[in-house]
Amino acid sequence: MNTLRRIDLNLLVTLHALLMEKHVSRAALRLHKSQPAVSHALASLRRIFDDPLLVRRAGGLELTSRASELLPPLTEALDRLGALIEQPAFDPAAAQRVFKLAMSDYGARAILPGLAPLLRRQAPGIDLQVRQGSRASMLADVDEGDIDMAFGVFPQELPTEIRTHTLFIEHFTCVADKKTLPESGDLDKTQWLARPHVLVAMQSTENNEIEKALSRAGVSRRVALALPHWGVATQVVADTDFILTAARHSFDLFLDDPRLQFFTPPFPIDPFEFNMIWHSRRESDPGHNWLRQTIIGLLQDAGP
Known part of the structure; x- marks a missing residue:
């Protein structure tokens, strides 16, 4: 009980993000927090659990044995807590937000002529920043959290954290x-x-x-x-x-x-599949979910 008094739900959420991402900057992105705030939380968690939790090896961070033991019950506990709390509704008309997308000019031709007018009508406070890159760089940017979603032709075998949806089959x-x-x-x-x-x-x-x-x-x-x-x-x-x-x-x-x-x-x-990809860390974001579904709906309505 004394330990519970020293830890609040925010710290547990931060701990879960750190253990999932194994990366302070990506955990901060997932939590919509600053990197210093997450680093400070990690220091507090290390004191509470009397364990380093994340250790640097081979140029990256890995879980300690204690952290590996904590992850499954922590995930289950947070999932149960999340089920008790209703997801806040996303109001596109009132949203003020910037989304970063990556696509080639081919993708821009397929997506932006329909998406831009729709956003001006339904979500005038949402801004888009579009960048271009190779397939490999777009995939890396999604994985690192530098962009919200990418569009193009990607390898069929993607990392487990990367989600994909086929928007259309192209000939x-x-x-x-x-x-x-x-x-x-x-x-x-x-x-x-x-x-x-x-x-x-x-x-x-x-x-x-x-x-x-x-x-x-x-x-x-x-x-x-x-x-x-x-x-x-x-x-x-x-x-x-x-x-x-x-x-x-x-x-x-x-x-x-x-x-x-x-x-x-x-x-x-x-023919080839034209896909949209995003990272699983974005799936708890109602605004991100809204934009993905909006794009899917636009491409379905437009036909092949």
Whole structure:
């Protein structure tokens, strides 16, 4: 009983976050507290339990034996306490908040034209900060807590703490200058391979789905123009003999361009899942839950 008088629920919650994250900064992020406050709480917990709880080994923090024993009953106790307390409702109309998202410009085309107007109508106090990065860097930023959620194509085997939701299945299409195509409006495999191609990728050597399909067919294409961004990719096709093969959503802004012809690739290219990922530490955040569900609803309503 004397020990219980020295410890309050906030310290137990902090202890649980520290034992789960094994990292003071990430525990602070999970708790919406400052790092010094969590460090001070850890010092108090070490005195109360007469144990270091977290020790540094091999460049990181690991649980002591005592901490490992504490974690299961502590998790159960906090879960039971949480069930007694109703989750506060999230009011998007009154919320004042910044969410950090990561996506490529392809993802931005798929998500932001629908999301931005909806937020202005329903949640005008919510701001978005969008950054771009490779798949690996986005995954690392989600894991470290630097961003709230990321969008893209990620490995199927993700860390257990990373949650994922498939927003849609994407397919590939080709675009070329209409004047350079036969009356049928498309090309056979030989004609397609004979033309110069545009590649959009963060790295020109990226092993993307198109190159994998060509490799399976035992052929290769000539990439005459490699670009790191989409802004001008479709426009450079007009008035040239270039072909651009890319995910369908990449062309949303150009479907009505009378100069361009869209057609199905002359060989099978595997579709891919476009996913949203986030860290499990965010799942107790009602605002984060609201934004995730809002984005899921938008993409479902928009269709493939």
